[in-house]
Amino acid sequence: MSKKIRIFATVPRNLPPREHVGQLLRLARFSDEAGLAGILLFAGNDTLIEPWPMAQHVLAHTRSCAPLIAVNPAYMHPFTVAKFVTSLALLHSRKLFLNMITGAATSDLQSLGETLSHSDRYARLAEFIEIVRQLLSSTRPLTFRGQFYSTEHLQLRPALPPALMPEFLIAGQSEAAHLIARDTGCLMMQMLPPDLxxxxxxxGVNLGIFARPTRDQAVREATMLFRDDAEKRALLDYSMAQTDSVWKRQLRDAGQSGDIHDNGYWLLPYLTFESDCPYLVGSYDEIGARLRRLAEQNVTTMILDVIADEAELAHIRKALAAGEVI
Structure with missing residues (x-):
């Protein structure tokens, strides 16, 4: 029997306001119908709707879709996160996943008065995770003394049932990110690398999938959909000046040509600022085999790039079925 992988779909960031909620719910229902684990909800200055109220909306209108909620200490206190988790658990008896992040555009961090260095933001993240976990795992008053947070007999009620304890993911490729993931026991995510x-x-890995019945068809249609564009590449260069993200720079440096590799690995959608992750391009069987190989390499969790529509989801489902990973 093939190993299974939990798969989360990504919601679009910049939908027109009138379409935003409907499109997110459509993707959440995709998740239910396709057997995916859930959907990733972004957080940030440019997010149209905060992920927590959107998570409530998703839980109220789906059967099993699990929100994977981006949490950045720059925006919230750990008690607030713990309170939201218990509130949603009480309302829906459903489990959440928390995608713990530290990054944002440099200009956004400056506008928030955020002055911590990259490594200090990760050190703060470790304390944040520890406080949230302790609050959720016990109703005993919590006294915590850290470099960034201090609590005095802080108590959270009601208790969270152990089965509904959220899982914590960490996205990042810096040494600090890896250290925090190891020390906190969080599930480490990485971008799919060229050497598969x-x-x-x-x-955990982040990737996009572009699958068709044959490799030639997949390559032809993918290159028609995602076209190289100097102005879009310039947008990526501009964004690089606004971030200290290690993984963003690693991806840019790995794929300047924009060519599809023999193994199906493709970075042009990332280089042209149309995706936040690499793609796999190929036939259903080829991508299915590659996903099965990733499962054999002990990958347990995937975050997929934005799924455009029902037709694209159907192609992705065929690749997942070929790999027997869900």
Whole structure:
């Protein structure tokens, strides 16, 4: 029997306001129908609707879709996060996933008065995770003394049932991110690397899938949909000046040509600022085999790039079925 992988779909960031909620719910229902684990909800200055109220909306209108909620200490206190988790658990008896992040555009961090260095933001993240976990795992008053947070007999009620304890994911490729993931026991995510056989070192990966019945058809249609564009590449360069993200720079440096590799690995959608992750391009069987290989490499969790529509979801489902990973 093939190993299974939990798969989360990504919601679009910049939908027109009138379409935003409907499109997110459509994707959440995709998740239910396709057997995916859930959907990733972004957080940030440019997010149209905060992920927590959107998570409530998703839980109220789906059967099993699990929100994977981006949490950045720059925006919230750990008690607030713990309170939201218990509130949603009480309302829906459903489990959440928390995608713990530290990054944002430099200008956004400056507008928030955020002055911590990259490494200090990760050190703060470790304390944040510890406080949230302790609050959720016990109703005993919590006294915590850290470099960034201090609590005095802080108590959270009601208790969270152990089965509904959220899982914590960490996205990042810096040494600080890896250290925090190891020390906190969070599930480490990484971008799919060009060397698919040796470069996957984390249990979670981010990628996009472009699958068709044959490889030639997939390559032809993918290159028609995602076209190279100097102005879009310039947008990526501009965004690089607004971030200290290690993984963003690694991806840019790995794929300047924009060519599809023999193994199906493709970075042009990322280089042209149309995606936040690499793609796999190929036939259903080829991508299915590659996903099965990732599962054998102990990948347990995937975050997929934005799924455009029902037709594209149907192609992705065929690749997942070929790999027997869900």
């Amino acid at each position: 056989d040796k470069g996957v070192t984390s249990p």
